[in-house]
Amino acid sequence: MLIILYAAISFSTLLIWGLNAPAGIFTVSFVIILAGILIGSKAILPVSIGVFVLLFGVQTIHNLKIITPNLTPLYQSSTFMDVISYATVLVIFTLI
Numbered sequence: 001m002l003i004i005l006y007a008a009i010s011f012s013t014l015l016i017w018g019l020n021a022p023a024g025i026f027t028v029s030f031v032i033i034l035a036g037i038l039i040g041s042k043a044i045l046p047v048s049i050g051v052f053v054l055l056f057g058v059q060t061i062h063n064l065k066i067i068t069p070n071l072t073p074l075y076q077s078s079t080f081m082d083v084i085s086y087a088t089v090l091v092i093f094t095l096i
Contacts, residue, residue, distance in 0.1 A: 003031060006027055011058060014055075014058045015058055015067055017069055018077060019055065019062075025086055028055070028090065029090060032044060032094060048094045051090060052087050056083055059082075
């Protein structure tokens with residue numbers, strides 16, 4: 001339940017401010033780490049895959065202009081290369 005709450009907070013942040021929002025990426029990584037601590041190491045991989053799918057979904061929603069993020073705190077909008085780089089960092093967290 002706590003993991004779902006933090007995932008909802010992080011992805012609502014990413015939907016509103018875009019994938020380059022530091023608070024959103026920080027809470028996404030926290031969701032992965034929290035799943036490993038609370039559920040166990042076997043849950044990290046499925047949670048990570050779910051997070052990657054949701055990151056891809058957020059970027060797709062932004063690219064299709066379904067939701068336009070508020071980019072005023074950021075200098076540039078996110079791209080799919082940002083998704084790949086964030087997923088790489090989160091994979092490293094997963095393997096630790």
